[in-house]
Amino acid sequence: NAGVTQTPKFQVLKTGQSMTLQCAQDMNHNSMYWYRQDPGMGLRLIYYSASEGTTDKGEVPNGYNVSRLNKREFSLRLESAAPSQTSVYFCASSPSPGVWGYTFGSGTRLTVV
């Protein structure tokens, strides 16, 4: 029972490089979310997908794009990485927008130099 799987676990990028963070869940959940965690800021919502085929901006969407590839997968893309995007990124899923059983992945630690 994998739950929510994020890849990679660690990544170092140079400023201006691009990359995609992958997230997959095997719980047949409808809703998926991307958060970033920064010291003193808690977890902030970047983008979410209430259901397959829909995506919406969260609190801090600038510099990111997302793709809900199918019901299982929700990817986060950094087109041109900046040092301000150094953070720990968490993907989460829930059965539906109104159900609070968020299951989180173990995170991706990204450093942009």
Added chain:
Amino acid sequence: DQQVKQNSPSLSVQEGRISILNCDYTNSMFDYFLWYKKYPAEGPTFLISISSIKDKNEDGRFTVFLNKSAKHLSLHIVPSQPGDSAVYFCAASAISNAGGTSYGKLTFGQGTILTVHP
């Protein structure tokens, strides 16, 4: 604009004593509140929740109290154990789509690092 605030970055308690973690919120549309626990190098895991129709919810050693008039909630851990040492996040959302405020999305506080000493 931090809608959910945990003003204590850290808390240190002795094993066996009570740990009290606090959280304040500003958005009056929030009507469902949760606490998550996070160990290093792991994702947050759900701990306990409370809806706005209640003022207390208990699960074993963990109790959450909600004071709607003060827009304040707290998590009590009794007795505290070394294994409780972690970062604790409170989170809030709205369970209805009225006005669309935060529907389906959790807003988290900054987190409080709890250390329980043996």
